[in-house]
Amino acid sequence: MGDVSTGSLAAFLEVARLGSFTSAAQTLGYTQSAISRQISALEGAMGGGPLFDRLPRGVRLTEAGRALMPYAEAAVERVDAARHELNALRELTGGRLRVGAFPTAGAELLPCAVTLFRSRYPEVKLRTEENLTRVQLARLDTDELDLAVVSDTAGDPLDSYELHHLVDESMYVALPDEHPLARRRQVRLVELADDDWISGSPQPERSLLHAAIGETFRPRVVHVVAEWIAKQGYVAAGLGVALIPALAADCVRPDVRLVAVHEDDVPARAVYAATPQGRSPSPAVEAFLGTLRAAIDGMAAQSRLSGKSAK
Amino acid sequence: MGDVSTGSLAAFLEVARLGSFTSAAQTLGYTQSAISRQISALEGAMGGGPLFDRLPRGVRLTEAGRALMPYAEAAVERVDAARHELNALRELTGGRLRVGAFPTAGAELLPCAVTLFRSRYPEVKLRTEENLTRVQLARLDTDELDLAVVSDTAGDPLDSYELHHLVDESMYVALPDEHPLARRRQVRLVELADDDWISGSPQPERSLLHAAIGETFRPRVVHVVAEWIAKQGYVAAGLGVALIPALAADCVRPDVRLVAVHEDDVPARAVYAATPQGRSPSPAVEAFLGTLRAAIDGMAAQSRLSGKSAK
DNA sequence: ACCAGGTATGCGAGTTGTGCATGCTACCCA
C-alpha cells in the first residue's frame, strides 16, 4: 500500500471542496491531468476504492471519500501546524525557554537580560529559576533547563557542557564605612588576615573564598551568612568583612564600601552560560546568549563590572 | 516549501525512537542513505532547521525535532486511521447504513433482510425507518438515507434515482371468510364492484386501487383505514373487502381469506430498492441489496409471493 | 595509528510525477 503525501491530501480536499478536478487544478497551479493522477494514486494508497464518483459535470465524494475527509483535513492541518510551530521556534515568535542562574546573577545580570529578551521576543515564554550551580547542571542533563548561567567557583565538573564565556568578574571586599581600608582603591588579602570574615560556608574552601586561601592567608570565618542582603547588614554593623563578586557590586547600601581585591589574591571568576553538550542550541538559546552579552555590555558601561566580556 | 509524505514522517519517528539512521533504516527496510536523505528532505520541507543533532554515535532530536514529534505522530496516525476506516467500509466491518422502506415492506421483507444482514455483517450499524415513498425519495436527496425500498404505486417520480428491481408483487383481495368468493383461486374485480371497499385513502386514485380503476370498475370506498392490521379487522367483521399486496400476504388472520386478483385488473406492482443516481453504491448498500434479494428468495419459497424476483 | 560505528554524498538506474495532446462520455441546446 503506497505512500500518502500532503500534496495528494491537499488535492483531495480541494477537489472535494470545488467538486471538480479541473477547477481544483487551477487553484492549485496544476493541470487537470496531474490532479486526476494524484487522486487516482490516493485511491490506490487508500485501498483501491474510488473516493469520487465521476459525474458528467465534475465529481462528487463517494461514501468512502466522505469518510476520508475529516482524516485528510486533520492530517494536513497537523503538518501545517507543525510548520508554523517550527517556524515560530526559528523566528522566536513562540516556544519556550527555561533558564537557570546562580543566585548572584539574579541581582543584576539576569533581570537585565530577561527584560531585554522579553522586549525583543515577547512571544517566547521565558522562565527562569535560581539554583546552585550543581543543581543546574543536573537539570540541564535531565532536560529541565535549556541554559544555565554558572560560575566555576565551586569546582563543579563543567567540562561536559557547552560553555559560552560571558565575563570574568573580579572580586571585591565589602568593608564597613569606618574600616581603616575603606577608602583604598585596592587591597591585598593579607591586610585583612586579622579581620572577622562573613562567608556563605563555615569552611572557606567551599565558598567564594576558596580561591583566596593560600600560605599567607586563611580567613577566620565568624559569621555564616548566605544571602547577600544579610551579609551587607553584618558588614555595615561592623561585624566583619566579606568577599563579594563584581556581579553583585551594584546593589550595595551606602554605609558599606567596596574595595577591589588584588588580582593575584583572588583570580577573576569566570561566568559562563552552559548548555548541554553536542546539542545544537535552539534559536531561543542563541538569542538569550545574545541578550546576556548585551546585558553585560550595558552593565559594564555603568558599573564596577570589570568589563572583560571577551569572546 | 516542499511536500511531506507519510514515509518521511514515519522515518522521522523511527529515527527519533531508535536514535540512529542506520537502525531505523534496518527496521524500515531501507538503506541508511535513503533515511539520511529522507530526513534531510523533511528538514527542508519543515523550513530548513535541523531536526536531529548528528552526534558521533547516532543522532538526537533537536528542540525543533522534539517539537515536531507530536505533530508527526498525529499526522501519521490520522492517515493510518483513515486507511482502517476505509477498509472497514469496504470489508463491511464498520460504517453505517441507513435504510428506508414503505410500510408494507416492514411486514416481512425488511425484518427478514435486516436479520440476514445483521448476522452477516454484525459490525455495520444498520438503521431502518418506515416512510411514505415520497418522503423517502426526499431523504435520499438530502443524503439522510442510503437506500430506500419503494414501490411505484403512487406514481412518484422514481426515474431520477438508481432503481434496483427486487420483485413484482401481485395483488390479492382480502375477503371475509363467509364471502361468496372466498373459496375462489382468482377473481376479477368487476365481481366485487358492488362490495364495500376498505382503502388507505378516500380517493381510490391515491391508494393501492389506483391501477385497478377503469371503465368497468370504480370501487366504493366506505372505510378509510391505513394500517393493515386494522384493515384485517374490518374485513373479518364483514364490513368490506380490501386490496392488499403480496408482500403483506403472509401475516393474515385465519378468518380472512386472500384471493388472487386477475393480472389484467391490477398489474403486479414493482418493488425497487432506490439509491441516489449517479453515485456508485457503497459496499454496504451493495450488500444490503444482496440480502434483500436473498430475503425475497427465502420468502418466495414459502409464501404467496409471486417469486418473480427477476433482475 | 588504526579500527569501529555512525552520517553525508557523488553517481547511476529505476520509478514516479508532470504537462501536453487527445480520446471519451454525457449533458445542453438548437
Place this chain on the structure above:
DNA sequence: TGGGTAGCATGCACAACTCGCATACCTGGT
C-alpha cells in the same frame, strides 16, 4: 436529432525524484 461543450481518463515523452551502492568523512576507543 445532431453538434457543441464541459469534464475526466489516458498515451506519451520528459523532467524530477528516490533508491541503493560505494565511498568519504568524522569521532571516540583501543
